[in-house]
Amino acid sequence: MNVFVIGTGLIGGSLALDIQEAFKDAVIFGIDKDEEALEHAKELNIIHKKASLSDLSIADIVIISIPVDISIAIISEVLDIVTDSCLVLDVGSTKEKICNAIENHPKRRNFLATHPIAGTEFSGPKAALKNLYKGKTNIICEVEKTAFKLQEKALEIFSKLGMRIRYMDAKSHDKHIAYVSHLSHISSFMLGKTVIEKEKNERDIFDMAGSGFTSTVRLAKSSPDMWTPIFKQNKENVIETLDEYIQNLLQFKKLMEEDNFSEIYTEMENTNYIKQILNGIKEVKLQ
Amino acid sequence: MNVFVIGTGLIGGSLALDIQEAFKDAVIFGIDKDEEALEHAKELNIIHKKASLSDLSIADIVIISIPVDISIAIISEVLDIVTDSCLVLDVGSTKEKICNAIENHPKRRNFLATHPIAGTEFSGPKAALKNLYKGKTNIICEVEKTAFKLQEKALEIFSKLGMRIRYMDAKSHDKHIAYVSHLSHISSFMLGKTVIEKEKNERDIFDMAGSGFTSTVRLAKSSPDMWTPIFKQNKENVIETLDEYIQNLLQFKKLMEEDNFSEIYTEMENTNYIKQILNGIKEVKLQ
Numbered sequence: 270m271n272v273f274v275i276g277t278g279l280i281g282g283s284l285a286l287d288i289q290e291a292f293k294d295a296v297i298f299g300i301d302k303d304e305e306a307l308e309h310a311k312e313l314n315i316i317h318k319k320a321s322l323s324d325l326s327i328a329d330i331v332i333i334s335i336p337v338d339i340s341i342a343i344i345s346e347v348l349d350i351v352t353d354s355c356l357v358l359d360v361g362s363t364k365e366k367i368c369n370a371i372e373n374h375p376k377r378r379n380f381l382a383t384h385p386i387a388g389t390e391f392s393g394p395k396a397a398l399k400n401l402y403k404g405k406t407n408i409i410c411e412v413e414k415t416a417f418k419l420q421e422k423a424l425e426i427f428s429k430l431g432m433r434i435r436y437m438d439a440k441s442h443d444k445h446i447a448y449v450s451h452l453s454h455i456s457s458f459m460l461g462k463t464v465i466e467k468e469k470n471e472r473d474i475f476d477m478a479g480s481g482f483t484s485t486v487r488l489a490k491s492s493p494d495m496w497t498p499i500f501k502q503n504k505e506n507v508i509e510t511l512d513e514y515i516q517n518l519l520q521f522k523k524l525m526e527e528d529n530f531s532e533i534y535t536e537m538e539n540t541n542y543i544k545q546i547l548n549g550i551k552e553v554k555l556q
Numbered sequence: 557m558n559v560f561v562i563g564t565g566l567i568g569g570s571l572a573l574d575i576q577e578a579f580k581d582a583v584i585f586g587i588d589k590d591e592e593a594l595e596h597a598k599e600l601n602i603i604h605k606k607a608s609l610s611d612l613s614i615a616d617i618v619i620i621s622i623p624v625d626i627s628i629a630i631i632s633e634v635l636d637i638v639t640d641s642c643l644v645l646d647v648g649s650t651k652e653k654i655c656n657a658i659e660n661h662p663k664r665r666n667f668l669a670t671h672p673i674a675g676t677e678f679s680g681p682k683a684a685l686k687n688l689y690k691g692k693t694n695i696i697c698e699v700e701k702t703a704f705k706l707q708e709k710a711l712e713i714f715s716k717l718g719m720r721i722r723y724m725d726a727k728s729h730d731k732h733i734a735y736v737s738h739l740s741h742i743s744s745f746m747l748g749k750t751v752i753e754k755e756k757n758e759r760d761i762f763d764m765a766g767s768g769f770t771s772t773v774r775l776a777k778s779s780p781d782m783w784t785p786i787f788k789q790n791k792e793n794v795i796e797t798l799d800e801y802i803q804n805l806l807q808f809k810k811l812m813e814e815d816n817f818s819e820i821y822t823e824m825e826n827t828n829y830i831k832q833i834l835n836g837i838k839e840v841k842l843q
Contacts, residue, residue, distance in 0.1 A: 271834060273680060276639045276677060290684070290754070303735070309797045346697060357598050375656075386764060386766040387767075388766065388767075388768070389767075390667055390768075392601070406763050406764060406766075408764065430667060431727070433763075434762075435763070442562070442764075445755070445761045445764055446749045446764060448750070448755060448764040449751060449752050449755075449761065449762065449764050449766075450760075450765070450766065450768055450769060452747065452750065453747060453768050453769045453771075453772040454768065455772070455805070455808060456743050456747050456772060457772050458808075458823070458824055458827050459801060459804045460739065460743050460801065460802050460824065461748075461827040461830040462797060462826070463735070463739065463797065463800050463801045463804050463826045464736060464739070464830075465827065465829060465830065465833070466800070466804075466810075466824075467658070467735055467797075467800065468693075468732070468736075474732045474735075474736065475736065475833050476693050476720075477673060477695065477722070477732055477733060477736050477737070478673070478676075478731075478736040478737070479673040479674060479675065479692070479693075479736075479737065480675075480676075481675070481677075481695070481737055481740050481774075481775050482736045482737060482740045483834060484740075484771050484772070484774050484775070485740040485743060485744050485771070485772050485774070485775060485831055486740070486834070487768075487771050487772070488768050488771070488772060489824075489827050489828070489830045490828060490830060490831045490834075491824070491828075493780045493820075493821045493822075493824035493825045493828070496824060497817050497820055497821045498716065498817075500812060500817070500820060501817050504812055504815075507812065508812055508813065510750065510754075511805065511809045511812070512809070513750050513753070513754065514746060514747065514750045514805070515802060515805050515806060515809065517650065517746040517749050517750050517753075518602065518742070518743075518746050518750065518801065518802050518805070521742060521745075521746060522795060522798045522799070522802065523800070525787060525791055525794065525795055526795065527796070528788075530784050530785075530787070530788050533682075533780075533784055533787060534780045534784045535778035535780075536745070536749065537754075537776075537778070537783060537784065538780045540745050540748040540776050541776070541777060541778075542752060543748040543752065543773055543776045543813060544763050544779060545775045546752070547762075547770060547773070547777075
């Protein structure tokens with residue numbers, strides 16, 4: 270089984286590691302425009318061989334795990350090269366634009382749009398981890414547009430990697446993911462920015478920071494190469510979430526200015542409901 | 557050594573557990589207006605005996621670990637009862653108002669204002685943890701106003717619990733902690749609120765949430781009983797940080813609306829500097 274991974278960083282590299290483990294006959298080919306990253310991926314045994322797009326004609330599976338703007342640019346090219354029995358997956362964080370981009374491609378049925386909800390704030394092949402996907406959710410969009418046999422092939426891989434599957438239309442995916450992922454990244458980046466701006470001349474202030482700050486600001490370490498195109502592709506949904514978030518912050522500020530601390534108490538108490546939701550997530554994933 | 561812990565929850569309870577371990581002669585007395593919590597603290601061996609304020613005359617050390625508004629209300633009363641050789645500590649998250657409140661108390665020299673930067677999003681005696689304070693920073697304010705022998709007593713305890721000490725005036729403490737702690741809590745609460753409001757009728761959307769959301773929203777599980785009085789006591793500083801945070805979010809939104817994604821890239825790249833800062837925190841704490 271010839272598996273090509275285009276983009277051998279955190280997401281693609283972690284998939285490559287688990288696929289090697291689950292499918293002993295898999296030969297992993299890596300493609301990356303960053304020659305140094307590709308070399309690292311080879312050294313770390315994430316891939317067996319370095320390759321280029323022209324080699325894709327021998328692929329059984331192609332995984333596209335690169336920033337979402339570059340995905341859109343090369344996916345048609347990939348579909349043009351692969352054989353009729355090859356499965357082409359993308360694993361990006363936005364789904365509507367990519368689905369639209371290849372809607373009318375003659376090989377649309379070779380393509381499956383997926384979004385494994387997994388990752389860390391780090392990037393590159395050195396950030397790749399074994400078992401990153403175990404117990405995680407993988408969202409598959411427009412499954413009906415993919416050839417049935419290739420759906421089966423994909424599900425076999427996801428199942429062996431321990432993922433839960435959810436089906437969703439691309440538009441709903443992008444809307445909801447703006448709330449539960451993209452907004453978190455912006456809130457974290459802007460928190461980091463606010464604190465750095467204020468405290469840049471007082472470096473030693475930062476050891477006043479505890480685990481709470483570390484946790485809320487963690488996503489501000491994320492890669493701008495990955496996140497800029499995500500915000501761009503999901504612009505309208507992200508602006509909507511950002512608007513609502515800003516409105517809630519303004520209202521909180523107003524309550525403080527008015528010394529309405531009983532309402533602030535109520536707001537926080539109501540939001541504590543997030544405990545049940547997060548416990549719900551854990552339970553669902555343990556099933 | 558008779559140690560009285562007023563408030564036997566996460567912070568006081570964890571201190572009690574470590575003090576028992578480090579000082580074999582310590583007898584831990586618990587005081588809590590919540591009779592059920594006090595009973596739990598006893599069952600969990602966090603305290604040896606239940607007590608009340610009138611017993612404080614036999615105290616060698618009193619630790620006040622209750623919401624900061626209640627601290628201010630009872631600290632004078634505590635100082636009135638204790639002997640001249642007793643050390644009274646508070647461990648609250650705001651320092652200026654409490655220091656001002658007892659500035660002219662005849663037993664001011666028995667009091668030490670501290671803020672151990674440690675905790676979790678949970679509360680109550682069941683949330684108490686051994687070794688919570690190991691390697692953490694403890695900020696001591698207005699140390700010069702505390703009797704030297706009692707400073708020594710406090711430092712011996714903090715040192716045995718593995719804490720790093722930093723000295724700071726109360727005003728600076730409150731200003732900086734607004735950035736590195738209080739703002740994180742508001743950003744997290746409002747993130748939780750925004751997502752719950754939007755998605756409350758779509759419970760199963762939440763299993764689209766990954767570790768990023770879990771991390772940024774974690775502090776929204778925090779106790780309103782603890783946090784409402786903190787925001788109230790640190791109102792001006794908190795409003796200032798909140799203002800700057802909202803301005804940064806508005807500017808980010810504007811950049812998105814103008815399709816200025818190169819500037820968004822730069823903003824995120826600059827904020828990635830938080831990596832070095834967080835690594836710095838880790839290194840300092842390992843020393």
